[in-house]
Amino acid sequence: MEQLLDLFDFGPFFDNFDAILQGFWAMLRLAAAAGVLSLVIGTVLAGFRVAPIPVLRWFGSGYVNIVRNTPLTLVLLMCSLGLNDTLGLAFSGEPSTTYYWWAVLGLSGYTGAFVCEALRSGINTVPLGQAEAARSIGLTFTQSLRLIILPQAFRAVVAPLGSVLIAMIKNTTVASAASYGEIAAVSKGLLDLPSFASGAVPLFIGVAIGFMILTLPTGFFFGWLAKRTAVAR
Amino acid sequence: MSREANVLFDAPGPRARARNRVLTVVSALVLLGLIVALVLRLNAKGQFAGDLWSPFLEGQVWTNLILPGLWKTLQAAALASVLSIVFGVVFGLARLSDHWWIRIPAGAVVEFFRAIPLLILIFLAFFLPNKVSPVIAESPLGQFQRMTVDYFFSIFGVQINAGTIVVPAFAAVVFGLVMYNGSVLAEVVRAGVNSIPRGQSEAAYSIGLRKNGVLRLILLPQAITVMMPAIVSQLVVLLKDTALGFIIAYPELLATGFKLIPANFGNNVLQAGIVVGIIYIALAMALSRVATVLERRSRRSRKTAAKTMGTGGPPPAPGMAVQETAGPRV
Secondary structure, rough: HHHHHHHHHHHHHHHHHHHHHHHHHHHHHHHHHHHHHHHHHHHHHHHHHHOOHHHHHHHHHHHHHHHHHHHHHHHHHHHHHHHHHOOOOOOOOOHHHHHHHHHHHHHHHHHHHHHHHHHHHHHHHHHHHHHHHHHHOOOOOHHHHHHHHHHHHHHHOOHHHHHHHHHHHHHHHHHHHHOOOOOOHHHHHHHHHHHHHHHEEEHHHHHHHHHHHHHHHHHHHHHHHHHHHOEEE | OOOOHOOOOOOOHHHHHHHHHHHHHHHHHHHHHHHHHHHHHHHOOOOOOOOHHHHHHHHHHHHHHHHHHHHHHHHHHHHHHHHHHHHHHHHHHHHHOOOOOHHHHHHHHHHHHOOOOOOHHHHHHHHHHHHHHHHHHHHHOOOHHHHHHHHHHHHOOOOOOOOOEEEOOHHHHHHHHHHHHHHHHHHHOOOOHHHOHHHHHHHHHHHHOOOOHHHHHHHHHHOOOOOOHHHHHHHHHHHHHHHHHHHHHOOOHHHHHHHHHHHHOOOOHHHHHHHHHHHHHHHHHHHHHHHHHHHHHHHHOOOOOOOOOOOOOOOOOOOOOOOOOOOOOO
């Protein structure tokens, strides 16, 4: 049975520890930028979808329906291969920089559609009286959205937004298909090395623990936050 | 227009109407400007050249590349759907068990597979057995390994050659999809059963049913009506996620339509992406429509004492309690 212990030889894992950590770091940089940007995109889209201007409403629902029903792999590949390589819309001449920003943009554009859906259902939970009261004291559409509706809507959807955020963190791995070298790309590169054959089990243990460290506390935090910020009605 | 649109603003008066007209024109112009800029850029890069688009008018491209890819996508999605529903029901009910030694391991499995990215799960199934099996083959477990592969995993096309296991991309994709979506569905099942009012099971116990009978005759039939929309909308996610097979070279729609076609027809990446995207969007929207219809029926249904879970209930994130909130599935 001793041979089986070879499967848990952490030597190759720690030999490549720097590369693995760099993969996680690249993933975190992507997740952080995409988290902020997708929140912005989602909020703007949600605003569009309830706006008094039909053109914006059409754009909002058209965008959400198209992006939400497209696989993320295709969205990211269209960004990297289509917009960057074919159309030459590069952010910079440096490949790693431009692929990073396209990954950020693709991931936030995709996640933004889900943020928009979450927020819209949050807007639905705000009682009619709130909006009527806001209008009756003379607030305009933008003012009532900004001061009355959205603050309550955000508080109602903390938990779904947390789920969307966690899904986004996990989705960063798909960016490895779009020429962005994060943890999934690093793992695949290591697994393809013949010299790394005995390090496969420790690698998967390490990657799994890394993701659990990122996602589980985030889940607990949003669960706690959702309870704390819930609107008492 | 939708209900909530009217909540936020009054029927506009003359000044608001004028302002809205101006804003409509401005936003239409901005959108039009963006479209024009895109079209100019496409034109500058010669993307309107006919031979980049014409492959999609040829019957052979469809019969040799797109349709076989679509078939592979649907195969993986269909098998993974069935297995993940089974996985979801088993683990969802296991998490509701009265015995801690069933409840806790089931909970750990479900939380684990929801915390790991789907792509990593697919990699796990694709690479790990191949690396690990030669070592196991040398150990006393080698015989056991060979038998499990020969008698069980060979159903999914897994092969073992001289102690080395080869997992086909199809099996790896299905494994990943089943573990992840099955875990999400387990939470849906648990939430569905929990959403049945307590009075139902109390009444069932009071007429003398046992645990098994209460679950099988009273709770599950009602829970199924409640859960159906949520299950179907999770299957939409599963269908979209088959595209991850692209990364491990499973020849599904994205691989044939977005990799092979551009490789053979002058690198028409954008055109292929648009065609493949339309197919995915049509498939996902059709399935979403089923979910919406089921939701409407479930809301009307008098076969259940509970409120429907709706198509939009978010997949509760790992570490988060299931709750009745609205939101999209991701």
